[in-house]
Amino acid sequence: MVEFWATWCGPCLAAFAKLESLYSQAMGLGIVIITIESGRTGQDSKIAEEFLAKHRKSSCSNYHDDGEINRSLLGDGLPQFVLMDASGKIVHAGSGFDEHELRSALGHLGPEYASLAKKPN
Secondary structure (H helix, E strand, C coil): CEEEECCCCHHHHHCHHHHHHHHHHHHHCCCCCEEEECCCCHHHHHHHHHHHHHHCCCCCEEEECCCHHHHHCCCCCCCEEEEECCCCCEEEEEECCCHHHHHHHHHCCCHHHHHHHCCCC
């Protein structure tokens, strides 16, 4: 799964705590999470690294992009999530954070991921 976000994006930052919980569960089941910070300048990249070090405990791989990758995929806006199955086929793409929708998409990857579809108590 690829997440596009930015340090200046309020909805992105508001979703961080819930995403951290979801990512910890997903990565425990073998799903690879890549986050791409869609900053505007090289300075944004440094700010993003510092922010992630402080707020994300899961071991997601983070990259910096000027927005070109985000614009080349399905969806528009931030945060944006693109979920691919094991063969690389895009099975879900959406902008905005809807935890139920994202968990449902992850749960549909296969029976071994069904637990991700349920929001933890």
